Amino acid sequence: MVLVITMYCFYLFETLFSKIFHHHHSHSVHSAEETTNNLPATVGGKDAENGPSFKTSSQTELTNEDSRILGIPKSKFVTAISISAGDFLCNFVDGMAIGVGFQSSGSSGLSSAIAVFCHELPQELASFALLLDMKVHLVAILVLNLFSALGAFMGLYIASALSEYDQFMGYMTAIAAGAFLYIAFMDMYPEMLAAQSKQPWIMYLVQNLGLITGFVFLLLVALYEEDI
Known part of the structure; x- marks a missing residue:
């Protein structure tokens, strides 16, 4: 029952996060369009109908370039903090899994650590690229990643401290x-199922x-646990 409830909680978190992100993104785009529509007809001293003008994206960047909170664009602040909070929660659960695994047995801990590494590496790279694409300063990105990484250590120490209780x-x-x-x-x-390639059979073989x-x-880790 706990396993099923955990999967349901992850489903709730992921769907709510995606809806909040989509809603905030739509609101930001709508605000940018309103800002563009309110600009005067002359841009850069030339008439917009007869002379060259900036593109919408350029106008938006010029308008919001200096509007930042701790190195994060004001229009993207909620989204960036939500991404970092989601990574923190995921890392916290991963840290607890690793702590419990090592307290149970060496093979369980090692297999948990490998599983965490395999799914966290692409996730963290994707979060880094997303924040970079949102024009967040590099220092702010590193601070947010450090904050999310601390969740793993918190989970690890809490799980190790409470692992003496069998329940x-x-x-x-x-x-x-x-x-x-x-x-x-x-x-x-x-x-994996949605991945597309010009050579589908090669991708199929690589995935398998x-x-x-x-x-x-994982089988080798379980069989030769005592020799590690």
Whole structure:
């Protein structure tokens, strides 16, 4: 039941976050259009009908260039903070999964760490690229990434401190399993099925090779745990 509830909570969080992001993005675009429509007919000293004019994106950038909060564009501040908060929560759960795994056994901890690394690396790169595309200053991006990374350490230490309680270990194992199953079946597999290529059979073989390699690696970790 805890596993199912965990998957449902991840579903709620992801859908609500996507709706908030979409709503804020639509609102920002609408505001930018209103700002553009309110600009005078002459731009740069030339008549807009007879002379060259800036494009809409350029007008928006010039209007919002200096409107920043802690290095984040004001129109993107809520979105950037939401992305960082989502990464913090995900890293917190991942840290707890790693802590519980190592307290349970070496193979469980190592396999959990490998699974976290495999799904966190592309996610963090995507978040970094998204913030960079939103014109967030590099220093602000690094600070936000540091904030989200601290969630993993918090989860790790909390799980390690509470792992002496047997009931906690059982619940946390179920939560970690629910989190990883949700990521695999709701995020990874749909992306694999939706991937397009000019050589579909090669992509199919590469995807299967990656899955089988992961399965074999986890099996080897489980079999040779005592020798690691």
